Amino acid sequence: MNREAVNYVRALKPSGMPSGESVLEEGREIGRKIKMKRSLFLEKNGYDTYEDYVRENIRKGKITWEIFMGLATLEEQKEAIKAAYEFNQRTGINLDTIEIIASQLMALPREYREKAAKPTSFVMNETEDWVNMQTAPIELIFADHHLASPNALETTINAVKAGSPRVGLVSQFFWGQPGFTDHRQHMIDFVKSIGIVSSKWDDHISVDSYMDDGFPGYAMDCVTYVGYALLEHYIIHDLCNTRYQTGLGGLLKEQKSRAAIPVAIHQLLSTEEQRAISYMNGSTVTQWEHDITANYGSSGEEIMFDCLVERKYKMGMALNTIAITERIAVPTAQALFDICSVGARAFEGAKYWEDMIDWSSMDELVDYLKTEGRLFFENTMNVLDEAGINIKDPLEIFMTLKKMNPNRFERTFHHRMNENGTLNPKYPTVLGRQTVDLREEIVADVKKRGVEENALKGKKVAVVSGDGHTYGLAVVDAVLSAMGADVINGGVDVDPPTALDLADEEGIKYIGISIHNGQGLDYARQILELAERRNRKYHIFMGGKLNAILPGDSVPTDVTDKINELGITATEDLYEQICMIRDTE
Template sequence: MSSLSRSDLIPEQDLCPGAELIAEGRALARDWPLGSCAFLSAHGVASEAEHKRRQAAAREVMLHAQIGYRDKAKTLAAAADVHEATARRGRAVARYGICLDWSMGFPQAIRQGQPRGTGLILEGPEDFAALSQVAPVAPHFGDFVLGFPAALENTQAALAAGATAIGNLGQYFTFRLPGWDDEVASTEATLRALGLIAAQPAEILVHSNLDDGFAALFTDLSCVLGAVLIEQHIVDRLIGARVSHCFGHHFSEPLTRAAFQCALAKVEDTPGTMVYGNTTSYRGGPAENYASLGSYLLIDALGQGRWPSGHALNPVPVSENERIPDIDEVVAAQLYAIRLLEQAEGHATLIDWPAVEQLADRLIAGGQLFKQRVLDGLAEAGVEISDPMELLLTLRRLGPRKLEALFGPGRPDADAPRGRWPTVEAPVVEELVAMADTCVEHWSALEIAAVSAAGLRVCVATSDVHEHGKLLLEEVLRRLGAAPLDGGVSADPDALVAAAVAQEADVLAISTYNGVALSFLQGVKAELAARGLDIPILIGGRLNQIPDASNSSLPVDVGDELAAAGAIVCRDMEALLPALLQHVIKEERLRP
């Protein structure tokens, strides 16, 4: 691709070759061997992968539960209780995904004082070990380990605690820690950690949640399958470890969900970690969300029956869209899943399996083309594609939009969203467009015309990786005749204000999810005040935060505090038009 050049993508002159970093990691294996844990001892296996292979051969479907509260004691209690309740029901939960806090991505030496999200903070190897001993359930340290500056020290602690599934490579490509821009240091730490993993005699799964990475942002699902193949190239071929994929958050449509599972089983012989729940379909109260849980779980169960790939299924508790689920809610979702697995079998004959296989083959063909184009294109640009350091950095820096536009397998067309028509459209994109249409239908033409006539410039940003609120805002603003300006994803307050000023924004619209709503707003207000500005701020998403004084509680709603600090609190997208209208009237931008 003539428009790409290595020197633009990697301006650093003194990049350490990946092979050296991997060798450094490998050398640490003598001091950091795999420890024992209750799961490995109870099942008499060397690794979770070995157990997965056994279960898959016996066609036994496994279950996964996600746990991790800020409070360590509560997390330990959850681990014990969920195991106990599911074992009593005859199908003990197989694995726990431990929700570490995003501050865990920072090395312990500099973690103090970093912004915290809503997850678990572990002080050192003993804390990791306590978790892996509390119940005979495979510990999966999936978030904020690989991909971050603390990758090596967190991997050491996870291995010492007997964890044989460590992630999350998907996060490497898209996540950003607040205030941290040293991508080289994050990549170096990740490669050392991968070297240490590769050197373990036991089979350690390098977990990658595709939905944490590019799957949430590609418009063509074939590119997501292509990402699987590219990660195999990096982890399996270049590094000598074993990558294991997870997908599911954004797969709301049954045919594509089943086809993706089939495609993964065809291209991967390493057991999968888990199929994640389709969390984006949780939009209502518990009763409505149970319908979503039942519909995706049935597809996943039938898929495992047909292509036993070792993926555990993840029944996400139905309160997930409101807050972090409590222990009894995690148990309830597991019991629901156990019953559903008992009832799923009879449905298999109702599925049009050839149609599923056909779509899977299209995904694989598109994915292979994407992978080949990416590797050829980068090689042509001068990137050393046999060096995982160069390859990882380049992929992260190009990001999903450019990668898809440059190398996607779809037919090129200037009218298509990324300059190409998707070979298999990603359901999440369709859903956002439909949501924007529905939203605008509820407003009066008169009000829309008033906002449209004012020609507002709205700077839209997110405080963290959650980008769909921003994409939806942009879709809706365009329908209102306002200009959406890019304020960034995972933006820091100073960068957001700088972007707003540079683009002469009339209004700031913030979408925030990670439980930092109040501190983020305060940061933005302080930046504006320092520049003598008072731009109206709209804020929506998950408007909560764990109070500073608390080291144990769940996040609490901070809507009142946000309003008191001067923000316009938007509980849903319907609040957008009245808020913009209010601004238009106040500024007398209303035209006859």
């Protein structure tokens, strides 16, 4: 056993926490008093539960179609739900499920929202905002910024009242939220909210997760996805007696491993009583940001293969199609309908491919991931136990993991980690492979443009993500390190005060910020205002998806120029960022 890992985890052990079981029972008591609304979708179609609908699709060899949707205002969102139903009526496509993506502000108790940066998407304030969002017979699911957030009790109660068949997302429990630092209360309310969902077992309400938003989003090895799913399932299902499902896919593009991971999780965890896989998300990691109609090509082939996998392995895995504009802006409702129609038409031809496919190599990979995933999980439990963590207490486990730097999760618990702290995965994730490939590509380009190797030697740089996205952060870290910089990676969901605190603690002037959820302009203004109060000189650079919904608009606008005007180096070109770091003192 890796003693360094054990010692690291031992240092994270929380103290003064209540019993996880007692907190769960408090949540169950709350849940038993909640009356759930029966959805318009179930009423119209005569299903007892949403699970009955999914299982009927499995029996008939059909696909359950989903989209994520989060528009600028609540009224626009409700109108778009009506439009989705009209789209179904017009086309015959069964887009019967929408996951609601409300503003990230929903994760915060109301008293913390005023000072937080303003992302895109709407805010819900009253119970009626959840319950009355059903403007058409389409099943609505409340997941992002609900169950695992500091505001978990309010959002979970309202999601259950609205009849959401899944409530999530477990994997977001370690995300930081602007200005909120009471992590003890956060974890207590999170586990209490799991108890609320636990009380609805007979109604077939599940806790939902999404691997790519959690620790696997930092992973270099596909095995980590499977091992981590086993860990979440153990905590939620075995310890909390709560139904558990997970989605995945946004950071997975290579079709064989992308498909094998959910199949492995399904075969390890699904039972007649409870399926393990909720949905496969469309990937965005290879989308073009130019000539975006070309993204229909990459999405189409991906969706076709996902359809074939679902028909073969019968997981009940919904397909959540991602708009071709995802990399550059929050999608419009029409963009979401368009990509769903591409998927549905691709599915029409799936049956003609089935007898031409030899699945043997896929099955071999599934078996490998199952074996290695179990070993990962067993090693995780052994490390936690050896470190003195009570592995029978869900609250203590979550609090320990909450305190962990997400960049260290895989190397702490992976059973194949070398003594020198390196990992050579047999099946690397796209993040693992692309981080290396893109680093080499960018470094070669930077050198070709006249920047010397080790140009940043002696420079110390802090890099953070202002939201939950990891990919851009990993690339920036890798490139700056390759150019000689001493990089301190502060992780995801870092708000402006925390970014400056990190820089001050490490004696750093250079701060890089990756932003993808529409809050770039607000973030820039806040960090500059805070920096001025500290009377210190910082060199700040930003990249990612730099757009925002400006006053009077309902769709995002690029704000790169506005951020540059504030005095921050805002650019997607790492060459420009490297030159700024090299040429300033």
